[in-house]
Amino acid sequence: MYDRILFPTDGNSQANALEHAINITELSGGILHTLSVIDGETVEEDNSPDSFEPTGTQIVEDAETVAAERDVKVSGAIEQGNPDEVILQYITDHDIDLVVMGTHGRSGVDRLVEGSITERIMRANDVPVLAVSIDDDQSSSRERST
Template identity: 30%
Template sequence: MAERILVPIDDSDRSTEAMEFAFDRNQDATFVALHVHEPVYGEGFAWRERDEKADDEVEQLFAHAEELAAEHGVALETVSSEGRPSDEIVEYAEENPIDSIVMGSHGRSGASRVLLGSVAETVTRRSPVPVTVVR
């Protein structure tokens, strides 16, 4: 049984489903909810940094995750980082005591998967620990 499970979160339904899946099946584990803020290019091709609105959104995500954890009676830590989500998730798993990753899939297929890439697919290929993708 996994002792520390990393659950990357965003504001998607798939993310919430993955969290609930992990909580339901691993009652004795400690969970780490990781939110990665991905900077985007704004006007003038400058990186748009995290702003106060983004920080508020992350706080809301973590509050929701903490509520779900409390409902399921599991321990939850929250962490945020900034960068490319797949890189940050894999790096966190490499540098911290993580036994597995449970994450949602956006269910992309065909051309959209090829053109847009898939965080879940990249993490699955590069992760140093087992990955469960919830669809």
């Protein structure tokens, strides 16, 4: 069913999304692809893209470590460019079956102004996308209610 699962991450507290990706990969017996995209627009003239690689490497390694603790096969990658384009190309190149992404769940003006990479990925491809809330306020209120 889901043999190749993609977990694209920018490293912002996405433990909940990663946990979902690992659980699904574990159940399917497939392979988890972790992808850190270094946004080409954030690389200024004085900063070389190489200066961002350690952060991307750490993000991918952290995800791999968590997955390895559960004996889940992992393939990690770090790419540079427009996050939407890089993720969509990765989906195609690696024949991904499912994408698991964290989302802040913004609405209203914030959503219109900032947009959502998760939403754009959902609209631009035929592969199912599981959007997992990573909003700290929502997770805190859920913890209090249980």
